[in-house]
Each structure stands twice: as C-alpha cells, then as structure tokens.
Amino acid sequence: MTDWMMMTLIGADRPGIVAHVTRALSDAGVSLGEASMLRLGGSFSIMMMVSAPEGEAGLRRAMTPVLDQLGLRMHLDPVDGGLHRHQIPNVRVRVNGADRTGIVADVTGALLDQGFNILELDSDVAGDSDSPLYIMTIEGYSDRSLDALTRAVEGLGVNASVSPVETLIG
C-alpha cells in the first residue's frame, strides 16, 4: 500500500511554481495523487498528496533547492488517506451577502446541525472595498431533505440557496 503525505506549499504567486515544484518531485521519483492548487489573494497555494520512495527526509532534500529558488514554504503531514476514496456530493449550497465577520461560521454551523459534511468549499470576496460581497459555494453530502437544509440556512442575513446535486453517470 502506498504511504501518502499531504504536502502544503505557500508562496507569493509567480509563473513557474507548479512546473518547477512538480519537476523537482518527478526527478526524485515522487508520485502525486489528488491535488488542489489555487491563487488566493496573491499567494499561490498547493495542497497535494505525494508519495516519496525515500520518505520524508528524501522528500525534503529534493525540495529544498526549489523552495529556496521560488520563496515557498512547505509543510508535510503523513496521512492515512489514499486514492479512490471519493465521496460524491448530493447537495450544493450557494451563499452571497454583504461581507461581515461570521458568514461562513453561521452557514456551515447551521449545515452541521443538519449532519451536512462539506466536501468542497469555494469562497471569494467580490464587489469593492467600500461594499464587499461575500460569495461562497459549498458542495457536500447530507441525508436530510432539501427543505430541512433550506430552513436551516434561512434567516442568517445572507442569500442562501440549497439545490440537489444529482450526479449523472453515462
């Protein structure tokens, strides 16, 4: 069985981060699994499953030059997870509202009370600095009814809509 580590990389965004990092990993014989790579507020973030033949020490050795070159910080965690363990979401929740502290906590807390498991969450701040608008899309799994979930996110002072995700297999 493959031993996976979760590699987190953060640094100021610039062209070439992904290419250089993955080349260094490839040269060291490291396998990659599932990954999420995203520019957030001018920083580039990578969260990636990696499996290194020479373990954590070998991985750190292989990565040091590219981390220095690109000004990246790295964090490694051994994880129990593996590939092919996807959960398919059955509910999508879209939220938007005038930005204020606590929107995410309020909405996700209300969903948690309904046994909702978040599988994916994207959020962004749109508008401008005078009137920022918080926009969030959540996909996850819940066995409660859409009505129950809709009631749960009503009255939180944001626009929130709950819709089914009926995954089509064809």
Added chain:
Amino acid sequence: MPVLNILKLPDARLKQLSTPVERFDDALRAFIADLEETRQAGPAAVGIAAPQVGRFQRIVILDCSTTRKPVPNHGHLILINPEISEWDGYEIGREGCLSVPDYTGNVIRATHIHLKAQDPFGEPLEFDMEGYEARAAQHEIDHLDGMLFIDRVVSRRTDLFRRKVYRKGRKKAEA
C-alpha cells in the same frame, strides 16, 4: 446476452468518431439488447453509447425514469442516429461516466434541447428534453463524436462566473 466490455480511458478508441446506422436489422437489435444489459450491469448509469463498448455506430440508450429525485423524462429510450437540432439555456451539473471510473466533475450543458433520432426499426423519433434528461442526451451524443465529459469539465470558480459576466457586458454594450 453477454455483458459487453466497457472501454475506459486512456483507451484512445473512445476518441473515435462513430458512423451513422444504415441497416436496421436483427443484428442491430441484438446488439442493442446487449448494450442495455451492459448499462444495467454497471453502476446506475442513466445512459450508454455504443462506442463505450467498442462499436463505433451512432446508437445511444437513455433512461432517466429511475433517478432518486424524479425528473421530467421520456422513459427508456433507444436513440439511433440522434441529432440535436436546438439548444437553449445552460446550467452546471455534476457528471461521471462508465468510461472514466471514480471521477466526477462539473459540466455546463444546455437545459433544453430538441432532438431527432430513429428507433431500432428506423422509424423517426422527436423529443423536447429538459434538465437532467437533456444533460444525459448531450453526454451520450458526445460519445458518438469522440467527446468525453472530462473534455468539458469546468472550474466552477472561474468559468461559469466569467461567462455570466461576459454575457451581461455584451448586452450592455448592445443597449
């Protein structure tokens, strides 16, 4: 009736263009029975297309009558030489595929379509489809053209949002 072998990526044959059916004979109908058995043998697929089992002819089976939450549908359909003549609206939805196991992704599809096809005896069929069934038809017809849903997967964060903004902007410019 045998369950047929499903081609899976990275099998390059899935990218092949399928040709129209010209002979509506017993051999065609026997193949369709096998294709249906294959669809039912796997994970709850609402559709299957002939090229997914390595037969590169324009044959599709659809059945959106058994979804967890009922959706508008025309029941069990066998569509030979299907063609979409009209598209309207678009929305994002999650898709997976028998030919791409253990992967799902978000795809933009038309919400309303008008579709013409033939039945297994060559008789003409016409349908107005909406929502989930329209999505399933587009997914299966894509197979006939060597397209898979992963060729159309979008990033929700950027793609749909930008399209909407772009369309609004264009309207304003025209006004």
